[in-house]
Each structure stands twice: as structure tokens, then as C-alpha cells.
Amino acid sequence: MKPLDLNTVLYALGILLVGLTIVFAVSRLITRMMKPHFSPHHLLLAQKAFLYVGIVLVVCTVLIHLQVNLTAVLGAAGIVTVAIGFAAQTSLSNLISGLFLLGERPFEVGDIIVVGTTRGVVLSIDLLSVKLRTLDNLFVRMPNETLIKAEVTTVTRFPIRRMDINVGVAYKEDVKNVIRVLKEVVDANPNSLNEPEPLILFKDFGASSLDFLVGVWFEKSKFLVLKNSIMREIKERFDQEGIEIAFPHLTVYAGSDTRPFPVQVTPN
């Protein structure tokens, strides 16, 4: 191997700088060209794939110009990989999990997911972790291994969702009347979908209430507006119709359950 002169080193540095600039520029160009036709998830994948392959090629080219024997480097890299593999099992596990996540696609960039107690919008799916922005604007880095092992709920996977609202009314109320009023409230709300039909179910004889389930279908982006409006409308309509919303009742007995609790009224 000849000793390196200054020109060779400068030339290699030039290749590195120009090569990396071209790689980053083309990666950005590809993203811009693909943007109208592909989802953010696919864009991210294409951008990262091009970026990583490009960087490896540029680095290899630079090493060749610096007269480094790549065969030896790759051989050494194999040994180093085994060593690193033992030392960085977690990272490798995340890396492999990341590949599974990319292949399986349980969610995409922009989806809202729930993992354990964390709920947030997927910002990026990287090789080691998934980045989330929670709904109260916190940044969460979630290792890919966790996502592979945990139950992940993709809230925005399907275009429509059902909102289930539990309503309890007093035992004295007429069940038919309550069902009629709930149906009218749901039908009158423009954000509740007519189809699929809303579900109104007399669910249970509760401890203190007759329990109803109101299942309202909505387009996934209208969660907040529907939730706010329909809860208010149910309350307002129940007030108008004189339907009592139940609250827990507790009867306290002293001694025998057949004798009333003694209450003594005293004058001021």
C-alpha cells in the first residue's frame, strides 16, 4: 500500500462532501416527487432506504480512494458485528423489531396509536424506535421491541369509529321514552352518521340506575366535536323531557333492616 499524499486525501474528502450532498439532495428530491402519490409512511421508508444506501456507497467510494482494502474491512466488520451483537443485544432486538414493524405495518406515520397508557400520533418509524407526539404535546420515544411485544391499538386505522356513551337514568323512568329521546338526539346531531345505524341498547339493571348504551358512529376526525355536542344535547334533552339522570343511591340501615333509621328533628 502506497503512502497517501495530500492530493488523494483532499480528493477523498471532496468525494465525501460532494457525495453526501448529492445523497441528501436526491433523497429530498425523491421525497418531494413522491409526496403527492404516496403516504407519509412510504415516503419515510423510501427516504431512509435511499439515504442509508447512498451513505454506505459514498463511504465505500471514499475508502477505495484512500486505498483501503474493503475485503479486509468487511471481514473485520463481520467480527466486529459479532462482538457488537453480544454487547448491543437490545439495540439489535430493536433493529430487528423495527424491520418487522415496517413489514407488518400495524400503523403508519400520522396514525394515532395507544400502547399501554401512552396515546399519541406517530411521527416517525425508525430502525430502533417509533417516535410519538402525545395529544398533550409530549414527545415519546418508544423502542421497537416494546411495540412488538405490547398490544398496540391503532385508533385511526379505519375511516369510521363508534363512540360508546353510557347513560344511566332513574328507575322511575319509562324505558321506551328514554330510548325514543336518545334516538332523536342522535339522529338530530349532524356529526353522527346515519349509516351505520346508531346502537341504542337497554344494557342493564344497575345498582342505582337503568343503564343504556348509546353507540354513535362517526367519521374518525370528528371525535371531539361529536363528543362535546352529543353529551350536551343528551343532558339538555333529558332536562326538557324531565328524565332524571341517575346517581348512586345509598341507603344506610341501623340495626334491623326493617326498622327505619331514627331521625330526630330538633328546633333551633
Added chain:
Amino acid sequence: MSTDISPWGVVQFSEQKEVHLEWERLRVRVIKRGSDLLLVEHRGSSETVQLGDDPESDFRRYAFQSPVDAIHVQPRMPDRPIVVHPLHPLRLAPKAHVDFYVSIPVDIQLFTGDPENRETLERIRSEILSDTWFGDQIGGVLCYAVKSRARRECPTSESAQSTRAICKVQIYNKSREQLHCTKFCLRLNHCHLWQHGTSLWTSPVNVRYNGSDQLSAIDYSEKAPVEAVGAVKIAEAEEAPLSGLIRRTFAGLGTAFD
């Protein structure tokens, strides 16, 4: 105060500083303040549309480089497909055909400038229609729901409402099975709007039902319906009218009809 109540076309501010626009269920007041326009929208009862210096007034403000002299008022078809639920479901025999007249609430578009170089102020729904879904829980399209009598007779101009367009839908049952029609989906962004006297008409829509395992073929005509001879085109279709568009139109049991 101007009292120009012309439903469609150009409304001049002239020396007055405001215009009132009034339809059956909607009133809009546009006020000129220097180079700004303020817009108040009111639905329902016939209370006066209030706006002034009252900070409680719910108005929207638009700023322009120079004072605006006029606003254009144009009807538009709703910005989503419409799912029509006929009040009385129909069973259409094989090889038969039927004409429906469906009344569709239009959007009202307010814009400034000339029609070629327009600046849209607002697109207001003349009626708040309920959302509905056409498809299954996994895939489909968000639509507005319209309950309609789906008349078989051509409506008279006396019964016309200024914010509703009549859409003539011709359904041909080309299959060998009965078509049980409880609802159908119309993509009206392919329809022109026509003014005929006080009535609004859309371009006619022809639907050919090919069977429960086939998609329906839909033609959106370029012309005004024959019931509105001499009608003037008042708004272009937002997407070019298509012929032979293959789409799912009837829904319910199975994949294509009910």
C-alpha cells in the same frame, strides 16, 4: 342599507355599506368596512341578523387590498356525495326503468372579483345535512344523507325552493334480478347547475344497475334536463361530467344492492 334579495348573481354594494342575502332557512349579511368585509350568517327563526360594534357578534372578517364593490352569489353542489334515502323504498323489476326527482340542498358560494379571477369568501351550506357513510366499516366514502320523497312526477316551479336543486335520476335495471332500492349514492360534483325560472336543476344522472355482483354504470349528462328547456347554466360541475363511470351506487345487503 341595501335590500337586494336577488338569490344568485352579482350584488353591488353601491353607496350602501352592506347587503342582505336571504333564502328559506338562511340569511347572510355582508358589511363593508373600508377594505374589509364582515359576514354574519343566521339560520332558523326570522330574528334580525345583528352585527355592529357588539363584540359578541359572531362575524367573520375578510381583508382585501382595496375596497370591494360587489360580491357574487352562486349555488354549488354539496362538497360530498349524497346518499338519498327514498321515504318509500322501491322494487324495480328486471329490465324496467324509473325516473326520480330528488331535491338536493345546494351550497352557497360567495366570492369577489370576476368569475375568471375569483376570490372565494365563503362556501355556506344552505342546510346542515347529517353525515352518513356509504360502504362498510373498513372502506367507503363520507357522504351527506338526504331523505327524499323521490317523486316520480316532475315538480312544479311553484314548489321550488331557492336553495334546493332538482336532480333527475334515471335508474335502469339492466340485470335479470329485482332491484330493491332503499338508498343510492350520487356524486354530484360531476353535475352542472341550471337555473330555470325560480328553480334550480342539476344535470340529469343515468344509473344502469347491472346486478348484485356488478358495479353500476353512471352517466352524468352535460345538458340540462328536458324538463327545464331554456335553462341557463349557473354553475359549472366541479369535476368534468363523466360518461360510463363505474361506481358502487346502491348499497345494503351484499355488495351492491338492497
